[in-house]
Amino acid sequence: MNKEIKKCKYNKFNIYFKDEKSREIAEKVLNKEYKVVTEYKNTERNYVAKIEIDKKNYVLKSPKAETVIPQRKIQTILKKGEGLTSFINIDKAKKLGLNFFIEPLAVMVKRGLFLEESFIIMDYIEGENIKTNQDIDIIMEIVKKIHEKGIYHGDLNTSNFIKTKSGIKIIDTQAKSEKKWHFKRAYDILTLKNDLLVLGTGYDVEEKYKVKRDLGYGLAYLIKNFKNLSIVKKIRGLKVKLRNKGWKI
Numbered sequence: 001m002n003k004e005i006k007k008c009k010y011n012k013f014n015i016y017f018k019d020e021k022s023r024e025i026a027e028k029v030l031n032k033e034y035k036v037v038t039e040y041k042n043t044e045r046n047y048v049a050k051i052e053i054d055k056k057n058y059v060l061k062s063p064k065a066e067t068v069i070p071q072r073k074i075q076t077i078l079k080k081g082e083g084l085t086s087f088i089n090i091d092k093a094k095k096l097g098l099n100f101f102i103e104p105l106a107v108m109v110k111r112g113l114f115l116e117e118s119f120i121i122m123d124y125i126e127g128e129n130i131k132t133n134q135d136i137d138i139i140m141e142i143v144k145k146i147h148e149k150g151i152y153h154g155d156l157n158t159s160n161f162i163k164t165k166s167g168i169k170i171i172d173t174q175a176k177s178e179k180k181w182h183f184k185r186a187y188d189i190l191t192l193k194n195d196l197l198v199l200g201t202g203y204d205v206e207e208k209y210k211v212k213r214d215l216g217y218g219l220a221y222l223i224k225n226f227k228n229l230s231i232v233k234k235i236r237g238l239k240v241k242l243r244n245k246g247w248k249i
Contacts, residue, residue, distance in 0.1 A: 004018055004091065005017070005018060005087060005088065005091060006018065006023075008023065010026075010027055010030060010108075011030050011031075012110050013030055013108045013109060013110045013117075014108070014109045014110075014111075015027070015030075015106055015107070015108050016084055016087055016106060016107045016108075016109070017105070017106040017107075018105075022105040022106045022121075023106065025053055025058065025105060025106060025121055026105075026106035026107075026108050026119075026121060028053050028054075029051075029053075029060060029108065029119055029121055030108055030119075033053065034051040034052060034053045034058075034060070035051060035052040035053075036049050036050075036051055037049070037050040037051060037052050037057060038050040043064075044064060044068055045064055045065040045068065045069070046061075046062070046063060046064055046065065047060075047061065047062040047064060048060070048061045048062075049061075050124055057124035058105070058121055058122060058123060058124050059121070059122045059123070059124050060119060060120070060121055061083075061119070061120040061121075061122070062117070062118065062119050062120075063081075063082040063083060063118060063120070066081060066082060066115055066118075067114075067115055067116060067117060067118070073114050073115065074114070076111070076114050076115035077113060077114060079115075080109075081109055081111075081115045081118050082118070082120075082174060083104065083107040083108075083109060083118045083119065083120040084107050084109055084118075085174045085176070086104060086107075086120065086173070086174045086175065087103070087104045087107045087120075089151075089174055089175035089176060089177070090103045090104070090175050091103065092175075093146070093149070093151055093175050096149050098145060098146055098149060098151070100142045100145075100146065100167075100168070100169055100170045101169065101170050101173070101175060102122055102123070102125060102162075102169050102170070102171055103122070104120050104121065104122050105121050105122055105123060106120075106121050107119070107120050107121075108120075108121075125162065125164050125169070126164065126165070127162035127163050127164040127165075127169070128162070128163045129158075129159070129162070129163070130158040130159070130161050130162075130163060130168070130197060131197070132201075133201050133203055135158075135161075135163060135168065136158065136197070136198065136201070136203050137208065138167075138168050139158065139161055139168060140205070140208040140209055142161075142168065142170065143156065143188065143189075143192075143209065144209060146170075146175075147185045147188070149177070150177040150178060150179055151175055151176070151177045152176060152177070152178060152184040152185045152187075152188050153170065153173045153175075153188050154173055154174060154176060154184070154188070155172065155173070155191065156188040156189070156191045156192045156195075157191065157192065157195045158192075158195050158196075158197045158198065159195075160172045160173065181214065181215065181216035182211075182212050182214055182216040182217055182220075183216035183217075183219055183220050184216075184220075185216075186211055186212070186216055186217040186220040186221070187220040187223070187224065189205060189206065189209055189211050190220055190221060190224045191224070192205050193205045193206070194224075194228075
């Protein structure tokens with residue numbers, strides 16, 4: 001872990017932070033010393049809300065899927081969890097000069113053998129949704145730059161970007177990297193091609209981004225098209241219905 005990211009123990013949680021102010025905010029989150037302003041998402045798999053602490057707004061996220069879905073929970077035996085992984089990777093990306101990510105202020109993790117609970121706290125940043133082809137042009141330039149450094153988004157949709165006063169920023173990514181081939185990066189581009197705004201505006205993603213058509217691209221193409229088969233979509237739709245009924249799948 002980067003030396004700038006510090007760690008302390010608090011109420012059965014490990015808090016990861018860079019400065020004392022962020023540590024104090026994390027402790028107030030764990031003590032529930034905050035006011036919920038707006039809940040953006042509150043499901044069994046995810047919680048995201050705008051909260052207020054000491055008259056300042058923040059975004060609080062709890063990626064609950066990795067603690068409630070059995071196969072994901074088992075994976076946390078060896079994995080750090082979404083929150084801490086994001087914190088470490090975004091910190092590394094910033095050191096590479098990639099300032100497009102909204103970095104966590106602190107991450108709070110409770111675990112035994114498995115990850116039991118986690119929270120991510122970030123600054124609340126005013127911004128607008130992506131709306132135009134000009135915005136997508138900027139996104140494509142951002143994607144090129146992070147891909148050049150071997151970093152991929154993992155869910156590359158225009159809804160995972162926000163237009164702020166300081167430019168368009170990336171949200172909701174673990175900023176993971178791949179070193180040798182282009183499977184994940186190709187998958188990013190194929191995902192963006194199916195984005196609703198991209199399709200609605202007729203934006204040509206591959207005209208702006210020259211995909212390296214190697215084995216990684218071929219595999220990503222096969223998997224993406226497999227997921228778009230009607231039978232696969234029906235199965236995924238059934239899984240959503242079962243989750244809504246309480247099934248942990």
